[in-house]
Amino acid sequence: MTETAGFWLPVVWALLAATAIFLYICLDGFDLGIGILFLKEKDHDHRNLMVNTVAPVWDGNETWMIFGGAALYGVFPVAYGTILPALYLPVLFMLLALILRGVSFEFRFKSESPMSQFFWDTAFCGGSFVAAFMQGVILGTLVQGIKVENNVFVGSSFDWFSPFALFCGLAVVIGYALLGATWLLWRCEGELHDTMRRISFALAGLMLITIALVSIWTPMLHTTYMQHWLAMPQFALVAPVPVAVIVLTGVLFMGLRNPRSHLLPFVATLGLFFLCFSGLGINVWPYIVPPTITIWQASSPPESQTFLLVGTMFLLPLILSYTAYSYYVFRGKMSAGHHYH
């Protein structure tokens, strides 16, 4: 009995944790993307509009990140205790960037002088950019592998400073910018809508290139990843992924071309994110700290995992439903005269 629980609980939790991380990527992805797009969109009123599309929901989006930290701590403490020291600096930079960007939501609306306005706009944009970049670096470093002995990190502080991890950072920045642009394309009208549609074309092209490069690069990092592409059960799982990526990219471009299509580009981009995320997941499986610690080795005891799972089964649907309610309350197109602050 405990043997099966000891096997299945970590599997269930790995899936739940992956779901939470994916939700985070989707939700905070587009609002980080909005910050990154400040690079391109300088108009003050447009910027306010962009921020206002997420003002009522960004706190909730960011909460998924806190949940990720807490769940990892509770369910896979060994992973929490090895990944964080290994990624000390990228995690630190990400957190500081998220702080700066988070407070800018409030501060940029409340600052009076043009100087402080400029400062908090820069903090919002820079914070979003750095946070996104560091998330990519963290992902890349994890995929590339962390040196662990006896459950203690033994690598160097700069293992994350590798071409692969840095490239992943760039890829995530591009991806989030595309999510942000397609979100704005959906939620805004007029000039801003047109601008976002134009930007989305370029970003979609860039994203396709980065996906291709990361896909080729990843199997070359470890023999285990390569084996996933050659061994049979895994091959059946991963083989459809590239095909689906191509199909969805087609849908994305179709949506972008058709001026009457507003929601489709955003949905197609989310689909692309899902494919990339599950593709990486299949590659890494069953390791949580590649290439040494599996989800079973990283797990807290079944007593802890069960205790948390019981509540999660009730709470997660509840959370999802009132989060959806909040999005529903603030649905619809935003117009320029429409502001919250």
Add this chain to the structure above:
Amino acid sequence: MFGLSALFLARFQFAFTVGFHIVFPAFSIGLAAYLAVLEGLWLKTGRSAYLDLFKYWLKVFSVVFGMGVVSGLVMSYEFGTNWSSFSQKAGPILGPMLAYEVMTAFFLEAGFLGVMMFGLNRVGKGLHFAATCMVSIGTLISMSWILSSNSWMQTPRGYRIDEATGRFLPVDWWQIVFNPSFPYRIVHMGLAAFLCVAFIVAGVAGWHLLKARREGRQASEQVRLMFSMAMWMAAIVSPIQVLAGDTQGLNTLEYQPAKIAALEGDWESESRAPELLFGIPDMKNETTHFKIAIPYLGSLILTHSLDGKVPGLKDYPKEDRPYSPLLFFSFRIMIALGMLMVLVGLWSLYLRWKGKLYDTPLLHRIALFMSPAGFLALLCGWITTEVGRQPFTVYGLLRTSDSVSPIALPNIATSMIAFVIVYFIVFTGGITILLRTFAEEPHPDQHGPAEDQPQRAAGTTQVSHQPQPDAGMAE
């Protein structure tokens, strides 16, 4: 030597970040409850001053809550970056509690915050009030979980230690969550959060009362209303807090006597112990210099009897003693501030009875001066309880020196500098904005975030590509 300084920096950094953080949740807990009360009273009585105050403090809440979220985000990862060994060992117990905190509280707060902030015109009064209550309940649930975890570190129960890995494994979740110091701690902290906000509100009201007086006019209804509410809180809650603190002291004496010895600066265990009003504890020479003592009072306060036995630091091995010089003062500052709050509350009752609550500038000046008193007392109390737990992270079981991460000194030094810079920028910005908000007087038809947006037909997916004539209107 090298390892020691990395440990010191890890501790210092954690204390620095959590010290900044703790202020904002406490502010949010108290303020969310205040907002719910204000909105409830508005719905019940229809008196518009309540709504004006609601909108006024809602602006404050948006800033405070945002700063709480971002500084809290740091905490949820800092356990791993700075205390990875602690996380691996205590993770099976503390991790699920923190995850429950996120699921039962953080999502609730964040999920309804948007509706509370911006939704008054979109969802109707009843639903909006429900959202405000949800946010307030969320802050209280959050406080319960985090204090339960903290209390478990102080008075661990319901665990067993795994021989092979040294991990704490849960045996009885009921005992873990409701460990012996939790009930006392949650009452003490909850009241502290309410008092923090009561004194901030009183200070803001006091400033506007003084300003109105200087300008030779009567202060507005809103200002008087919030001053009155704050003074009721001070009068009722401060004395209760003294009792709550006293019972927590008794609880600490039972479970963590070394902490009591350290915060009292007592070296020898004795009955009929005096209470030190002042002194400078000296860890090295095992004595307290320059003592000013009141006979018997120590025993009386700690044991509620004149000849009760009070512990001394020499009862404990040197390496197990908390650092008394810091505790001695943090504890005394907290007590002094608490007593001042009680006095202000009592005085306000007397003035209210005499009908002079709004005409006594000295009280208003004191209220202004004491507006950060709640937060100072809270920080001192937090230092007392956390430093008093040392040199352990899990009291008596896991040493702080065995909890730290294997991070190199340069890394943590870099991050320390980065934190100081970013926190300096962010908190200066935040406090400036808060002060600027406070400087405005709450007035009728308060222009709050809830109403300065036009009503619109929701749910439309139609697109108009017409240029917006009022594009310049956004703030």
